[in-house]
Amino acid sequence: MSDKPIQIGLLFFPGMTQLDVTGPFEVFARLPNARIHLLWKRIEPVVSDVGLPLMPTTTFADCPDLDVLCVGGGPGQVTVMDDDDLQAFLRDKGGSARYLTSVCAGCLMLGGAGLLDGYRSACHWLLIDQLKAFGAIPVDQRVVVDRNRISGGGVTAGIDFGFKVAALLCGEDVARRLQLFLEYQPEPPFDITVQNAPPELLAEIRAAAVPMVRERAAAGQRALAKLRASERPRTEKAIA
Template identity: 85%
Template structure:
């Protein structure tokens, strides 16, 4: 894609919800908010503080009712995803604005929310490694990559992958040169202090984390089953 300032404003929406993991979307926000001619909407049902999973208050800027048509809709994850999977209003909003967005995107377990809304059937998708195998229940194809692009669906893996994801989306929207300049300006030069990944972690450590997360993983899977049951119940009405 050639580099160019968009002729009309880029409308970018980032979903907020109680219990979200804020870095899933605030990482991409740092990139998106600096794109030329971009308007970033922090979306929730009401303009009132939303508290993240670790207690950080966040303030939405745009209600679902006032949300414009979007070039990009980005959905993050977090423990609050369990409740969201039962939230008919929120899932309907994702189907409406996500279904018409130029790019429908997610970071971490946000892909499960898109799956619950019926928006990932047949699409390749990333997710947090603890939860990626739940994607298949929604008809999605789990992919063990940091950023996955499948047609107009773009997904990042767990939490910090949202920063890599943000630059890749920026390149698609405004060209590689704009994204490169932003990456340099934001000094994105990862040098993690520990060489520890899912691929090289000791088996014992992976077992410990999976054991500690077992209740959370089970709750997410149960929430996904409820969302799928609602989808199945809607299909005769749609027909």
């Protein structure tokens, strides 16, 4: 194993769903020679979607080149998805990372930055269809690996995702030992999934989520519009 530190960045932003990235963080932080960067524009507390304060450690400007960039989702995505600084950061550090990764709806933020076109991706089940707008290929799996893009499904899938990334970075033996140490042996108290839930319950949840889903879709369209506008001058310059 190389002595070179493994540089891992996890994006923080106001309104994030913290478990999307703190689940993987619990695994990544224990990898040998890992350097973890909790990333945001400024070193100041951000508050998660359910009120948990979180403190970034590294600004976008000070972020080193990364081996792994991980982006989670959350309601705050609606506000930050088309943020110029964030889009530029994702294209810069995400585009050069060894592995560009996401959990839950974080994939939509990568899509909005133009980084998922032609790639297979997982997503939260309520939002997975929105991947098509970015040229991505929706896949209904817990963890999806497509070349150097790795994605986890909704929220808790980030833990499974974390062990998969750990195995790719440090080998299966390291990941297996970590899984044992962290006593990851899920026993859900209720046998209910998207695959086996009663249709009426799924319909009820989908109906309640309509405003959120529409907000996310609108945010994605704004991000795509900004991306296309930023690409147009480069294209015109190249033609000239």
